[in-house]
Each structure stands twice: as C-alpha cells, then as structure tokens.
Amino acid sequence: MANRRLAPAAEQPESFAFTPENAAWVKGQIAKYPEGRQASAVIPLLWRAQEQNGGWLPQKAIEAVAAELGMPAIRVLEVATFYTMFALEPVGRYWIQVCGTVPCDSCGARELKDMLHERLGPSGHVDPTGTFSWLEVECLGACCNAPMVQINQDYYEDLTPELLGKLMDDLAAGRPVKVGSQIDRNASEPLGGPNTLTDPTLYDGSRVGAWRKRFEEARKDEAAGQDEATSSEQQAATNPKPARPDAGRPVETAASDAPAQRAAAGEAPVKSGDKAEASETEHSTAGKSEAPASQPTAIKDLEPAGAEAGAQSSLPRDVPPPQPIASGEEEASEPAPDAESPKLPKGRARPKPANKPERT
Numbered sequence: 001m002a003n004r005r006l007a008p009a010a011e012q013p014e015s016f017a018f019t020p021e022n023a024a025w026v027k028g029q030i031a032k033y034p035e036g037r038q039a040s041a042v043i044p045l046l047w048r049a050q051e052q053n054g055g056w057l058p059q060k061a062i063e064a065v066a067a068e069l070g071m072p073a074i075r076v077l078e079v080a081t082f083y084t085m086f087a088l089e090p091v092g093r094y095w096i097q098v099c100g101t102v103p104c105d106s107c108g109a110r111e112l113k114d115m116l117h118e119r120l121g122p123s124g125h126v127d128p129t130g131t132f133s134w135l136e137v138e139c140l141g142a143c144c145n146a147p148m149v150q151i152n153q154d155y156y157e158d159l160t161p162e163l164l165g166k167l168m169d170d171l172a173a174g175r176p177v178k179v180g181s182q183i184d185r186n187a188s189e190p191l192g193g194p195n196t197l198t199d200p201t202l203y204d205g206s207r208v209g210a211w212r213k214r215f216e217e218a219r220k221d222e223a224a225g226q227d228e229a230t231s232s233e234q235q236a237a238t239n240p241k242p243a244r245p246d247a248g249r250p251v252e253t254a255a256s257d258a259p260a261q262r263a264a265a266g267e268a269p270v271k272s273g274d275k276a277e278a279s280e281t282e283h284s285t286a287g288k289s290e291a292p293a294s295q296p297t298a299i300k301d302l303e304p305a306g307a308e309a310g311a312q313s314s315l316p317r318d319v320p321p322p323q324p325i326a327s328g329e330e331e332a333s334e335p336a337p338d339a340e341s342p343k344l345p346k347g348r349a350r351p352k353p354a355n356k357p358e359r360t
C-alpha cells in the first residue's frame with residue numbers, strides 16, 4: 001500500500017495560490033452547494049490544485065483549499081491522505097498507478113510491479129529523467145481486464161510486463177498509444193468477442209409484439225381444450241356408459257324383490273328374515289367347504305354340471321346345455337326371483353333356501 005505522508009519539507013513549495021482562471025472555477029464549484037455545505041466541494045478543489053501543481057499536492061495547496069472552504073486544514077489533509085488519487089509527493093510526467101488488489105494480483109500485477117521496480121526503482125520516486133514514477137494502489141475498478149495500470153488519467157488494461165514496457169517506451173517517445181485493453185478485446189467483453197445476447201432477433205425488431213402472438217396462441221389452445229371437454233360432456237349425456245361392464249356383476253332384473261309383481265303372480269311376499277337367510281346360504285362361501293347337510297335333495301339333482309369338481313353331467317348328450325339368461329332379460333313365464341337369488345338357467349326350478357320352511 002502507498003505511503004500516505006506529505007512530501008519532505010525540502011520538496012514543499014513556499015506558497016500556493018489558485019490561478020485567476022482556477023480561482024473563478026473554484027468559486028463556481030462552491031456555488032453548487034447550499035449555504036453551510038461548501039465543504040462538499042473539497043475533492044474537486046483538491047483535484048484542481050493537484051493539476052495546477054504538476055500532479056501532486058503540496059501542503060500549501062491543502063491549506064489553500066481549506067481556506068477557500070472555511071475548513072480546518074487537518075480536515076482537508078484527512079481527505080487528501082485517504083484517497084490515493086491525490087499524490088502527496090512529486091511525480092514524474094507520467095505517473096503510473098499499478099493496481100495490486102487480488103484480481104489484478106492473481107492475473108499478473110506482481111510481474112508488472114517487478115518490472116517497474118527494475119526499470120524505475122522503488123515506488124514513490126521519480127526516475128532520473130523525470131518522466132516516470134509509479135505507485136501501487138488498491139482496486140481501480142477495471143478488474144475484468146486485469147491486470148491494469150492508470151497512467152495520469154487513462155487506464156491501460158490486459159497488460160503483461162512486455163506490453164507495459166512497450167507502452168512506457170511509446171509514451172516517453174511521444175508516440176501515440178492505445179488506451180484501454182492492450183490485447184484484442186473490445187471494452188470489457190469476453191476474450192474473442194461477446195458470447196451472450198448474440199441472437200440477431202434481439203436487435204432486428206422481429207420480437208416487437210411477439211408477446212402478443214404468444215398470448216393469442218395460448219388463448220387458442222385454451223379454447224380448443226374447452227371445446228373438446230364440452231363435446232365429451234354432451235356425448236356422455238346422450239350416450240351414457242356404465243361405470244363398469246356387466247361381466248362378472250350379479251344379475252339383477254327389474255322384477256327382483258318386487259312385492260307388487262310377486263303379488264300379481266300369486267306368490268307370497270318375501271320376508272326379510274327369509275332374504276337374509278337365503279343370502280347367507282347362497283352367497284357366503286367363506287369357511288364353507290361343502291353344502292350344508294340340510295340342503296334339499298332337489299338342489300343336488302338340479303345342479304348336474306359343475307356342481308362338484310369332476311362330477312359327470314346327468315343330461316343326455318344330444319340335448320344342448322342350458323344357456324344362461326343375458327343381463328336384463330326376463331322370462332315372461334316365470335315370476336321375479338328374489339333379489340339375492342342368482343339367475344338360474346332356463347327350464348330349471350328355483351331351489352329353496354336351506355332351512356327355509358315350505359310355504360303352504
């Protein structure tokens with residue numbers, strides 16, 4: 001870090017005063033601030049004093065600025081010693097400020113400092129020709145093009161010791177130099193050119209109104225989806241389908257457990273106790289391995305095929321087997337069976353539930 005002390009007394013001038021031109025400029029700067037806030041002009045005034053004095057601030061210049069602003073000299077000295085932009089010792093015609101902060105340091109600032117030390121001597125001293133002096137400073141805000149130096153009021157970036165040496169040679173010889181990056185880089189773009197926002201449609205105006213097209217297409221898709229949903233609902237209303245197919249479901253008829261139809265057929269109404277009993281006997285298979293002992297003999301006679309695994313059917317071979325009645329079909333000649341009773345093949349008598357008393 002730079003030494004922030006005033007120059008030795010031997011190098012300090014006897015006096016300092018703004019030139020008439022700079023004095024008028026100073027009055028204009030002070031007038032920019034409201035009454036009682038003139039101290040806010042301290043930095044521009046110090047900068048102008050430094051420029052007038054050949055690039056560095058003597059103690060007399062600091063005191064002159066304090067007098068202009070009505071500030072204690074120590075307050076102005078605090079400002080001058082804080083900012084490295086103010087040189088407190090004489091500098092060369094070209095004052096080189098080398099950034100030594102981490103990004104620049106990791107990109108080669110140390111090699112630049114070594115080169116400057118070898119060519120000009122220690123920092124803070126003007127070279128014998130009075131052309132150059134150098135100083136290490138903190139970040140100068142050009143980290144993306146590190147390492148870099150500031151020479152007087154210009155930045156020189158992407159440096160190597162060789163590039164900085166050539167730059168100093170050109171400056172000393174009065175040749176024109178390139179300010180900014182010293183390699184093939186435009187401003188602070190990535191090396192090799194920009195690699196983001198390269199889509200030409202970003203710049204040719206074709207994207208103007210593109211958002212409107214996207215919203216219109218989204219609206220169309222939404223409307224098409226609603227039409228499809230409406231069509232499905234209408235189709236379901238006109239052509240309803242069962243929630244599940246009939247296959248495997250118990251066969252039920254409109255006449256099942258219909259007391260009016262039983263009465264019309266001359267049958268006695270089914271009692272609730274009889275229904276529960278019949279349901280338990282005919283549908284429950286849990287824990288049953290064989291038919292109840294009290295099952296009537298007629299049921300066994302009427303279940304010739306498949307009633308028992310491996311049993312031989314007693315029906316004659318030339319008679320087609322009885323066909324089951326399709327779902328929803330009724331036999332007009334037979335009365336409606338009980339709701340819990342399974343549908344029997346055509347031509348068979350309905351068995352009586354176990355333990356069901358004979359009706360009289």
Ligand code: FES
Pocket residue numbers: 099100101102103104105138139140141142143146147148
């Ligand atoms: S670290 Fe060097 S310019 Fe920022």
